[in-house]
Amino acid sequence: MSTAASVNTRAAGSAGFHLNRRGRFLFVGFPVIVLAILAAAAAVFFGAHGMAPAAASDDEPVAAVESITVNYGDTLWDIAGRTAPDSPRNEAILRIGALNDLDGGDLQPGQVLFVPAGG
Template structure:
């Protein structure tokens, strides 16, 4: 390869020395086709690599991660749910309770200590709240409560 043809291949100069002037293909041989032009073999020009924007990265990675986290939390709640009461009615047991009317100045703590002095008052208060579907451990005078006896 001569220095002239190497220069031509590198910078695209024609044999006459000008840019863009083309000579017949036979005079250049295989090196005559300009770079990036499609050859007869069906080659495609190179594409730029895929670049994701910040929003694209969030959509591509963030949305599936959020959905996966929601699925895991849902399954975790389902698997940690309290067990059902029993398989049949014969296995059910009734909690013995007494009905107590709240007096002025009386609290759940005092009622728990009166009804079940042998048990921890915190457990009895929790049972009273659960049995009566109370939102909080506050009661009003005159309110009737079901209190567990055992």
């Protein structure tokens, strides 16, 4: 046997290593998952902060609104009384709920609510 025949030859472009299933996931799948999570977080962040407080239609005049931050122990009843003292509280609560797409009366401290300005 000659020495030329016993030399190992590699195919052109072979890097000398192969990725197993876990390696392919780390180099391809994991970055794709991270990018998808970041894209979803950006969509939620910009979608929530980019929306107008109330959708205006052509038939109804645009009402002035202001934003308030919910404090610990605040209820919709208290907020309606502070922001619209001259209106019936149940109507003020319904307007606040409509402006903020609220399903119930659960509020969280630090939550920002849109309320009708000037009562």
